[in-house]
Amino acid sequence: MAEQIISREFKNRWINFYGKNVTERILRELEQSDPRIISPNALYTTRRQLQESLESQGFRFAPETPFNCLILEFEPFNIVATSEYLSGLFTIQALTSLIPPKCLNPSSESVVADLAASPGIKTCLLAEVMENTGTLFAIEKAKKRIPALKSNIARMGIYNTFILNCDARSFPGLNVKVDHIMLDAPCTGTGLKLKKNKRLERRILNDVTRQSLIQREILDEAWKQLKIDGTIVYSTCSLEPEEGEVQINNFLARHEKQVQVLPININIGNPGNLTRWTKVYDSQISNTRRIFPDQGMDGFFIALMKKVRE
Template identity: 30%
Template sequence: MSNKLPNDLINHLKEDPEFDIEAFVYKHEEEEKTNSIRINPLKSFDYTSLGIAGSIPWCTEGFYLKERPIFTLDPFFHAGCYYSQEASSMFLAHAIAQLSLADKPLKALDLCAAPGGKSTLLNAALHPQSLLVSNEIIKARVNILSDNLMRWGNPNVVVSNNDPSAFKHLPGYFDLLVVDAPCSGSGMFHKDHAAIDEWSLANVKLCSERQKRILAHSLDSLTQDGYLFYSTCSYSKEENEDIVDWLIDEWGMAPLSLSVDEAWGIDQTQSPLHGAHGYRFYPHKVGGEGFFFAVLQKKNEQTTFSRKKIKLDRNNAPQALAKNWLDMEGLYTFAHHDDLHVFPKLYEVDLKALQQVLYLKNAGTPIGKLTGKELVPSHDLALSVRILPDLPAIELELDEALNYLRKETVDPGVNTNNLKGWVLMRYQGVNLGWIKAMPNRINNYYPKELRIAVL
């Protein structure tokens, strides 16, 4: 592993006579890394306990940390109170605000979504009645995406595992398409020196071709006048500005500009053919890693997916049961095998449409399994932002909370009110998961696959 930057990359950056290559190289020789989080606005907790160093100027919920904590040992992390996200990539929040995309409900697709940073950002920044389809192309990465969105706690999300070509079957369906494209990764060199050894001009070319394929297969799903957010963590113009020019030439996309405070240190670039605006983040100029971002709007006419032929199946799921556990305003219940889910009623037909053309990993919030007329509550329900606040609960101290998150035996002594049945475990008012309180013992129902296994 080396921290010596590739000569081909250095020569490429030197083509800009105003680029400070010495400062760029020096920054990459430093071992100091920027640490940042983005808080979940729907889960209240004392985030100052994490050691806040300052605010991220382009994201209201983003904060720099004085040092990187051990997230594994923080109950707030496991409860979905915040997401550890690289600061530069939070720039999506600024674009959403600038374009007023949170003013009304819309349908958004995060095409290359794992591990979930941008999806959780979209879920927080867009209108609360929006629908988010969070897709991951690589099957092995879908579970971490689903887990992170489960922690975030909103029911208006569908998680899917599909090749971009599958979205051709939903023409003109989405109002916002987010493509954080797989790339050669040079923007991560400061954070991850191991990535340097994997970089080459041949890989840049390969990634550029892959990016075009991903975009070509998915752009039909964007409605006319819909927005494309395109981003990479690469410094190569072949993966950035050249792709923007290709989108304009081949797809008739219209580039848009955003107003950016000069004090933020973001480089505003123009593509070589059309002068389209792009936004570059360099670690020696901003508090973040390398990142490229561009916004385009679809102007060509686009045939639109029709929902008229979609027939809803008879829904035999009990609708009243969920009201004992959640605020069900605007939601309905449906069953998938033995699991009961809640999902926005506004998108009931949409869910049926998505099921017909996509492989779905999850839809909405699975709230538990039906056993007769009883519900065995799920971990997803415990972390839902819709869960009722007055359900039976036990407040834990830090050591007790970590013991619970390790899925170790829970001391019956914590049950000072002698509660019975399904009980929430909380840390500083935030739900962590379920126990079942029995007369002489407590059963720990924290999911085995999520437990703290390594300290």
């Protein structure tokens, strides 16, 4: 059972923050497997064209298509062996991967930075939204993760993207302010299903402290590089408040009147809430979004923020 391999510390803090009933649902759902989600590459195909092509080979999909995706129900052979996959007509990803690029929604002429880019799925989705134009910087600290990033960008036919192997906490010397930033931040991953996060059973509270500090440092550096009226989307696949609502609440306190938290226009999840954490917090937190694993996706937190003049 998920309860037996998640530390009692984490279970108890979830109960304190989310309540016993929600925690029990989370623990049950963390054991479940997700279906494979197929996202058509809008630069080169449509959902209908892709579905018809794959169904002609025996693949079957659920009738519902959230976010213009396909939910795979049956595959006669591994779908990554199809010519459609190899030629970059689709990606396989979690539904939550679709949310940050769609919320950021950069225009085709934007200058955009993806600050934790590998393996590149969200980077490619950003490039699709940008119609493969503008300028997209894909920043990745870990050198060993660069090959996967390069491979996905090449396979998907993306050519507006520059890959930078550097630490986003010391923003590279681009000598340019950016219009939009996507930060799907490094995190504890406690919202991921167990099959995706083998480290969950070994997580300790110090991991939350360490990751939240890294997130804070990246956020503050990113904010310096963002243009006035620019936007940043911050997300984590963590259920820990320090990596979600608390992180953004502290960010708002540091930057005061410079930040406007924009509403997240998706029909899933719950408004961010800190009432179980503290009696005093910024009212803009309600514009963030908290998704639980029992809501059809991985556990996820997302905030969309605009930089305004003081």
